[in-house]
């Protein structure tokens with residue numbers, strides 16, 4: 001495993017649309033292992049392919065309920081609403097208030113290409129939405145109701 005460089009604000013790769021994953025092979029598994037290690041090292045709750053320069057529909061998430069790997073994910077249904085502070089490993093130190101569904105049901109393939117469905121609530125629902133947005137070049141700042149000021153961040157800690 002290896003830690004990969006996380007692309008930051010302004011890198012145009014973050015704005016590109018990702019292609020589907022079609023090959024579920026050791027090269028993909030290496031990428032997934034690296035992405036998980038990179039996410040944990042950066043203390044993040046999720047990481048998407050474009051953030052490490054890979055324009056494929058690949059996402060890793062750990063919102064405190066264990067590691068989830070998603071290939072070619074789509075959102076099947078959503079319900080409810082939550083509004084809260086959200087950040088991104090590509091925008092270190094920046095947080096915005098973003099509205100997301102409270103519950104999200106997704107469909108995706110695992111690292112062996114098998115389809116599965118998963119449901120997330122709260123932080124996990126937020127992570128599903130945030131990371132799946134990355135795959136079409138959408139960033140949390142696009143959706144933020146407003147960005148938090150540094151002083152507000154200190155208050156939250």
Ligand code: ZN
Pocket residue numbers: 087088089090130134
């Ligand atoms: Zn992000």
